[in-house]
Amino acid sequence: MPPRGDTDGPGDTPDPAGPERRAVTVLILNGPNLGRLGSREPEIYGSATLADIEAACAALGAELGLDVDLRQTDDEAELIGWIHEAADRRLPVVLNPAAFTHYSYALRDALAMRTAPLVEVHLSNPAARESFRHTSVVSAVADGTITGFGPQSYELALRAVARLLNRAGPD
Ligand code: DQA
Numbered sequence: 001m002p003p004r005g006d007t008d009g010p011g012d013t014p015d016p017a018g019p020e021r022r023a024v025t026v027l028i029l030n031g032p033n034l035g036r037l038g039s040r041e042p043e044i045y046g047s048a049t050l051a052d053i054e055a056a057c058a059a060l061g062a063e064l065g066l067d068v069d070l071r072q073t074d075d076e077a078e079l080i081g082w083i084h085e086a087a088d089r090r091l092p093v094v095l096n097p098a099a100f101t102h103y104s105y106a107l108r109d110a111l112a113m114r115t116a117p118l119v120e121v122h123l124s125n126p127a128a129r130e131s132f133r134h135t136s137v138v139s140a141v142a143d144g145t146i147t148g149f150g151p152q153s154y155e156l157a158l159r160a161v162a163r164l165l166n167r168a169g170p171d
Contacts, residue, residue, distance in 0.1 A: 094158060122146070144160060
């Protein structure tokens with residue numbers, strides 16, 4: 001059971017102002033080497049930094065009624081700790097697991113305990129790259145995966161989370 005008294009997840013006691021009005025926190029979690037965006041292989045990942053992506057997601061989140069909390073780590077244990085936190089707080093997650101995508105069964109097992117929407121994202125299209133990137137051990141436990149749209153993958157993922165929470169505006 002998640003700890004009681006935490007009120008920022010979608011499944012908590014309704015706000016008197018109405019459940020549709022209260023912003024839900026979405027964790028946007030990023031795995032190894034994504035802190036180097038902007039200078040990391042720009043021909044593959046583009047020139048936007050993670051700070052640029054955070055700013056774009058914060059602006060879109062404000063439109064969608066979602067508070068974004070973007071984090072990055074190169075450490076598998078720290079990332080798994082954040083996944084546990086999301087499960088306990090019933091927070092939706094947008095996750096770019098980076099290279100962990102392809103081999104981290106520990107990350108996959110942590111994600112299997114999720115209690116809220118999960119959208120996997122990639123800047124590049126791993127299916128069009130080296131064969132070791134064609135496997136995702138995460139996809140099967142996610143609601144869906146968005147790949148290949150550069151920084152816009154994150155914005156599309158946020159929109160998907162809003163849909164899954166029934167917070168999206170009209171088409
Ligand atoms: C990535 C794709 C992964 O294969 C790679 O290891 C990354 C970034 C992407 O966003 O395109 O680090 O997740």
